[in-house]
Amino acid sequence: MKYLEEFRDPELARRLLDDIRATVTRPWALMEVCGGQTHTIIRHGIDQLLPEGVELIHGPGCPVCVTPLEVIDKALEIASRPGVIFCSFGDMLRVPGTDRDLFRVRGEGGDVRVVYSPLDALRIAQQNPDREVVFFGIGFETTAPPNAMTVYQARRLGIRNFSLLVSHVRVPPAIEAIMTSPDCRVQGFLAAGHVCSVMGVDEYPELAERHRVPIVVTGFEPLDILEGIRRTVRQLERGEHTVENAYQRAVRPEGNPAAKAMLADVFEVTDRAWRGIGVIPQSGWRLSPRYRDQDAEHRFQVSGITTVEPAECRSGEVLQGLLKPNQCEAFGTTCTPRNPLGATMVSSEGACAAYYLYRRLGLPAAPPPARSLPVVPLEASPVA
Known part of the structure; x- marks a missing residue:
């Protein structure tokens, strides 16, 4: 299959659904x-087309959503200066x-700019040598390499007025945290x-073997x-728990060596807080000592900000797969x-936004009771 339409072919989708129905003998x-x-x-509507008993639980895979409140407040503090x-x-x-939010900061006179690449921010720094330029670097392993490359380029070109506010997180430790939660159903x-x-x-x-769960690497179109x-x-029906690559058109077993080398040079692994979840050990990156002077958190001395999540927002439970958005x-x-x-509810990848956009508005008869957060039983440690 080479074209987008083929990845949305209804006949092929029907065949896959028939195969799933023929395979399932118990709830999963x-x-x-x-x-x-x-x-x-x-x-x-893929979740509604699956056979009864096969449930899809939405995980913490939205980079905007898992950026912790204290990092947002640090961004607001820096942007206001x-x-x-x-x-x-x-x-x-x-x-x-x-x-x-940042829109409010911009309305109050802060110079907040939307860019489409971290390199755009680096060019702004070159054009404005008398001002400090900060790029808000968030996301999973996908967006970390271009942000690392931008920091590397700033150092190579001697652009001293550029810094990065880092909130990068890693997927495997999040899977570990989910599987070790007492409320996990995955x-x-x-x-x-x-x-x-x-x-x-x-x-x-190692994750698949330790927790005895199959992990299948998957794309983003309906047939994927x-x-x-x-x-x-x-795999579940056979009692297997291996890793399969169902996205071979984009994923090689070794990944992208050049991107991984850039990450290893610019970043180092650290504990990270996840919004609504808490601190997950070794689940993120920060700038390595060689690039620490380009860390906006250190440059602007905003590491002491502490926050409290609003009690009425249950997004932490949504991010952990404990709650469907329309159960809030x-x-x-x-x-x-x-x-x-x-x-x-804001992010283009947020589960609540998806339910609202595609009109999944109906509430279940008995929403789950409120839970105290963080649910993942991890001992908090400071995020440097």
Whole structure:
């Protein structure tokens, strides 16, 4: 298959669904890790077409959504300072901090600019040598290499007025945290193909073996998702728990060696806080000592900011797969895309945004009770 339409062929989808129905003999709960996959599932109604008993649980795969509140507040503090040009992708501007967002900062006179690449921010720094330029670097393994390359280029070109506010996170430790949670119901994973196109699949076999769960690397079109589900269900029915690559057109087992080398040079692995979840050990990156002077958090001395998540927002439970968006009492009422309580309603990859956009508005008869967060039983440690 070479063309987009072929990855949405209804006849091929029907055959895959028939195969899944013929395979399933008992209930199974699968988690798609990527927010892009969540939007494909909800947009095309894949979860509603699956045989009864096969449940798709939405995971913490939206990079905007898992950016912790304290990092958002650090961004707001830096962006509000005189002489700073704060650059970000557009989907971060409406993510609520404690009492405002980047749009509000811009309305109050802050120089907040939307860019389409971190290299755009680097060019702005070259053009404005008398001002500090900060790029908001968020995301999973997919967006980390270009951000690392930009820091590397700034050092190589001697551009001293450029820095990076880092909030990069890694998928495998998140899977580990999900599987060790006492509330976990996940029996198999659809792994994000774009993450694996960078990092390869080396980190997944140990997870699959230790937790006895199949992990299938999957793409983002409807047929990709259905093929990933088909392979995962087949493994579960056979009692297997291996790693399969169902996205070979983009993912090589070793990943992208050049991108991995750049990550190893510019970043180092560290503990990271995930919004609504808590601190997950070794789940993120920070700039390595060689590049520490380009770390905006250190440059602007904002490491002491602490925050408290709003009690009425249950996005942490959504991100952990413990709650469907329309099971939250605030969904579609006090929380909408125009007036969001949390990032899952704002981001283009957020599960709450997907449910709202594609009109999954109906509430179940008995929404789950509120839970205290963080649910993942991890001991918090400071994020340097």
